[in-house]
Amino acid sequence: MMTTYTKGAGAPLTERQEARRRRILRATTRLAAQGGYDAVQMREVAEMSEVALGTLYRYFPSKVHLLVATMYDQLEQLGGQLRRKPNKGLPPRDRVVDTLLRAFRGMQREPHLTEAMMRALQFADRSVSAEVDGVSRITTQMIYEAIHEDLTVEPGPAELAVIRVITHTWHSSLISWLNGRASIAQVRLDIETVARLIPEEPGSADEAGETQHSA
Amino acid sequence: MMTTYTKGAGAPLTERQEARRRRILRATTRLAAQGGYDAVQMREVAEMSEVALGTLYRYFPSKVHLLVATMYDQLEQLGGQLRRKPNKGLPPRDRVVDTLLRAFRGMQREPHLTEAMMRALQFADRSVSAEVDGVSRITTQMIYEAIHEDLTVEPGPAELAVIRVITHTWHSSLISWLNGRASIAQVRLDIETVARLIPEEPGSADEAGETQHSA
DNA sequence: GCGTAATCTAGAACGAGTTTCAATATTGGC
DNA sequence: GCCAATATTGAAACTCGTTCTAGATTACGC
Numbered sequence: 316m317m318t319t320y321t322k323g324a325g326a327p328l329t330e331r332q333e334a335r336r337r338r339i340l341r342a343t344t345r346l347a348a349q350g351g352y353d354a355v356q357m358r359e360v361a362e363m364s365e366v367a368l369g370t371l372y373r374y375f376p377s378k379v380h381l382l383v384a385t386m387y388d389q390l391e392q393l394g395g396q397l398r399r400k401p402n403k404g405l406p407p408r409d410r411v412v413d414t415l416l417r418a419f420r421g422m423q424r425e426p427h428l429t430e431a432m433m434r435a436l437q438f439a440d441r442s443v444s445a446e447v448d449g450v451s452r453i454t455t456q457m458i459y460e461a462i463h464e465d466l467t468v469e470p471g472p473a474e475l476a477v478i479r480v481i482t483h484t485w486h487s488s489l490i491s492w493l494n495g496r497a498s499i500a501q502v503r504l505d506i507e508t509v510a511r512l513i514p515e516e517p518g519s520a521d522e523a524g525e526t527q528h529s530a
Numbered sequence: 531m532m533t534t535y536t537k538g539a540g541a542p543l544t545e546r547q548e549a550r551r552r553r554i555l556r557a558t559t560r561l562a563a564q565g566g567y568d569a570v571q572m573r574e575v576a577e578m579s580e581v582a583l584g585t586l587y588r589y590f591p592s593k594v595h596l597l598v599a600t601m602y603d604q605l606e607q608l609g610g611q612l613r614r615k616p617n618k619g620l621p622p623r624d625r626v627v628d629t630l631l632r633a634f635r636g637m638q639r640e641p642h643l644t645e646a647m648m649r650a651l652q653f654a655d656r657s658v659s660a661e662v663d664g665v666s667r668i669t670t671q672m673i674y675e676a677i678h679e680d681l682t683v684e685p686g687p688a689e690l691a692v693i694r695v696i697t698h699t700w701h702s703s704l705i706s707w708l709n710g711r712a713s714i715a716q717v718r719l720d721i722e723t724v725a726r727l728i729p730e731e732p733g734s735a736d737e738a739g740e741t742q743h744s745a
Numbered sequence: 746g747c748g749t750a751a752t753c754t755a756g757a758a759c760g761a762g763t764t765t766c767a768a769t770a771t772t773g774g775c
Numbered sequence: 776g777c778c779a780a781t782a783t784t785g786a787a788a789c790t791c792g793t794t795c796t797a798g799a800t801t802a803c804g805c
Contacts, residue, residue: 329772332782344696352655357762367784369765397759430655437652440567440645441709448711476716476723483702483720484695494656496663505698508691512726544802547752572792582754584795594793 336374338364343385347431355431356380376442382435383446389432390453391412393418397457408513414461415485415506422489423499430493437490454482462513477512484509539712551589553579558600562625562646570597571644591657596648598661604647605668612672622677629676630700632722637704638714645708652705669697677728692727699724 328336342363346355354373357378361371374497375381402413427473439447470478488505491497497505543551557578561570572593576586590596617628637644654662673693674685685693703720706712712720 331771335783341654353761356696356760367786368763369785370783372763373782376763379563434653434655437705438649439651439709444709444711447709451711472719473723479703480695480720480724481717486704487698488694490652494654494659494662496659496666501694504687504691505694508688508727509695509724512723546801550753570789582756583793584755585753588752588786591793 316528327446335364335366335370339366339371339374339381340385343381344389344428347382347385348425348428351427352382352431352434354427357381358413379435379439379443380446382432383439383443383450386432386436387446387449387453389428390457393421394453394457396421398460398518401485402461403464406515408510408515411458411461411481412507412510412511414457415481416503419489419502419506426493429489433486433490433493451482454485455479458482481510550579550581550585554581554586554589554596555600555603558596559604559643560602562597563640563643564643567597567646567649569642572596594650594658595661597647598658599666600677601647601651602661602668604643604663605672608636608642609668609672611636613675617676618679620726621730623725623730626673626676626696626728627722627725629672630696631718633672634704634717634721641708644704646706648701648705651704652701666697669700673697695727696724 338362342360343355344357345361355378357371358368360381361368364371366374371381375384397414397417402410405413436450437448452470455475455478458481460466462474484505488497488502492499492502554575557575558570561574561578563610570593571587573583576583579586581589586596590599612629612632617625620628651662651665670690670693673696675681677689677693699720703712703717707714707717
């Protein structure tokens with residue numbers, strides 16, 4: 316089985332290594348779900364996944380790397396769930412709102428886990444940019460699929476900008492909610508607001524952009 | 531408007547205490563400007579501001595508190611500068627873009643300081659919500675002043691949502707730029723994109739909102 | 746002024762992320 | 776199967792944020 320979902324082109328992991336990696340991610344998810352960011356302690360993760368501390372650090376070079384990788388993992392599952400229940404028929408804008416609100420409801424079910432992953436994502440510095448890009452890519456993909464029912468069209472720069480802005484809003488308002496600085500209603504309103512950037516009709520060329528048509 | 535810059539209604543500081551507080555903030559700014567978040571080490575801040583470590587912690591209960599307070603401080607100065615050079619004549623949307631891009635240029639001049647403050651702001655948890663709210667308030671104020679030339683109108687919930695979305699985008703794209711995951715052009719494009727949420731004309735009532743009027 | 750409470754100082758001590766290292770185990774190539 | 780390279784283990788060590796303690800110093804009501 317070389318259908319490994321290990322994102323980058325890192326060294327191809329052996330079976331036992333893949334198993335270790337999964338144990339680590341599972342332990343992380345469990346600890347994070349119980350007590351959030353602070354409860355994910357590297358020694359505990361190592362112990363719970365039956366791996367030496369040094370090994371844990373060989374697989375994930377920092378706590379932030381570990382949690383961002385966990386987020387990638389969770390997003391893959393979420394993406395599968397969302398794809399399984401498509402919301403056809405609605406206009407694109409509503410489909411995006413629907414998708415994000417559904418994801419939001421999912422996160423409300425595991426607030427500690429969400430907090431741990433989001434804090435790590437926001438705190439990540441340059442050394443984690445590859446992993447953060449991975450998360451960014453999968454998120455972009457999800458939103459893009461919500462906008463377009465057919466995935467043949469390539470997004471132009473203007474549309475990518477809209478998707479980026481939606482992602483920024485999504486992350487930040489989620490954080491605000493987790494920190495008790497925003498209500499659920501506010502999160503919903505923010506999402507509905509930013510969704511107005513998506514053009515009503517899926518007109519083909521250069522939609523959503525009256526900014527300059529470079530490149 | 532407000533005369534004292536001590537935000538909350540904390541204990542009224544004596545002169546020497548006020549001086550200590552300022553020394554601490556100045557040391558923090560200096561260290562952050564040199565080496566970013568990691569270079570702001572509590573022992574160093576204490577030493578440079580000639581204050582015992584315990585005292586530093588009495589003034590700012592954590593590194594994140596300290597950096598968020600520093601951000602508040604910097605934003606006050608920035609707000610003053612921006613107000614001094616108003617951009618009249620432009621439509622509201624362009625004024626906001628102009629303001630944010632000007633702020634962005636300011637931050638490009640001190641990338642490490644910006645990184646330190648923004649990382650802290652994004653990493654802050656519930657225990658810092660009061661301080662984060664302070665920063666949020668001052669930011670909202672700045673954007674609001676850019677939209678309306680007269681400040682008599684109170685913003686409605688729909689307009690507040692637009693401002694929140696702009697703020698979210700502003701923070702997140704700044705972070706992406708700091709982490710090398712977004713170019714300056716992308717930041718600019720994101721800002722221009724999100725600014726489209728601001729109505730063209732300063733029409734008065736319930737502008738910018740066709741979302742439902744619940745609760 | 747005086748006494749007392751609050752504040753400040755210096756420094757040790759604690760906790761969790763991270764690094765390091767020698768010893769041991771596993772893997773892959775021949 | 777054997778050897779060399781690589782990975783894993785266990786444990787100690789190091790860093791930096793944070794807390795704690797005991798003894799000065801300062802602020803302030805009387």
